[in-house]
Amino acid sequence: AQSVTQLGSHVSVSEGALVLLRCNYSSSVPPYLFWYVQYPNQGLQLLLKYTSAATLVKGINGFEAEFKKSETSFHLTKPSAHMSDAAEYFCAVSDPYTGGGNKLTFGTGTQLKVEL
């Protein structure tokens, strides 16, 4: 069974500061990994995904994540936070053998707050 752990249910940063949201996975094989963002009362929007190609993945809105097999991590970063980045962020994993578009297992989410 696969699982995802997001360290820190709440992260607060100043506008312009580095954003770092942590995600560690557990899987017997390298999985497909995803980061989603959820704004209040809205569905999830895909930020970026890792599907066994380049380990450094660039996504929308200036976010990127690096797959590190040795650390079983897929942390999300953004060099400079913007007020509009305030939202809930979810890391998710899927089994590569059933395809990245199938069953997703989500982490518990990290609420990002951006302060002036």
Add this chain to the structure above:
Amino acid sequence: GAVVSQHPSRVICKSGTSVKIECRSLDFQATTMFWYRQFPKQSLMLMATSNEGSKATYEQGVEKDKFLINHASLTLSTLTVTSAHPEDSSFYICSAKSGGPYNEQFFGPGTRLTVL
């Protein structure tokens, strides 16, 4: 990206009644739809996977007779919560995808169900 809608966005019902939630893919044909449940401050939990024209596959612990899923067309799936009780109150989110297993899931905006 592709658009998925849900209706209603919010529903309040009395205990013992049934509630139907619709999930529509607006600009693509969804061969597979997923239903998730999200409790406050928690992650999304997959309830079931439905393929057009087939019976839904439910996750362990999800009552089939309680949560009826119908995927009658390539653009519509419905989730009916039968004999709803207060513990069924939650945020229900659907997602939809087309094509093979490597295609991305697109998420709806969610439906907030409150059972009195």
